[in-house]
Amino acid sequence: MRLRLLREGESQCKDGRYRYTYYENGKQKAIYSWKLEAKDKLPVGKKDCVALRIQIENLQKKQLLYGRYSESSYTVLDLVERYIRYLL
Known part of the structure; x- marks a missing residue:
């Protein structure tokens, strides 16, 4: 087994x-990957999966883009403007 820097x-x-x-809405959550x-x-006998660091990157992009909109008073216009700024 190879030692990895985590x-x-x-x-x-x-x-x-x-x-x-990670934490989301005050609750601890976790994502897994082989x-x-x-x-x-991939370890022998395991199904193909998305690498953990790619999942983390996607999660961070999602959090940056949408933030905690469910807990705040964002309007649809605020979210659209935030999305457009993200694309540019």
Whole structure:
């Protein structure tokens, strides 16, 4: 087994899966993957999956784009303007 340098929030489970823990709406959540990076090989007998760091990147983009709109008083116009700024 190869030693990997894990970033903040990342860990490896006993079964070999990688896990990223984060908080959303005050609740702890986690995402899992058999691969840490896209170039990693999948363990024998496991189904193909999206690498953990790609999932983290997508999660961070989503949080940056939408933030905590469900807990705030954003209007639809605010969200559209925020989306347009993100695209530019």
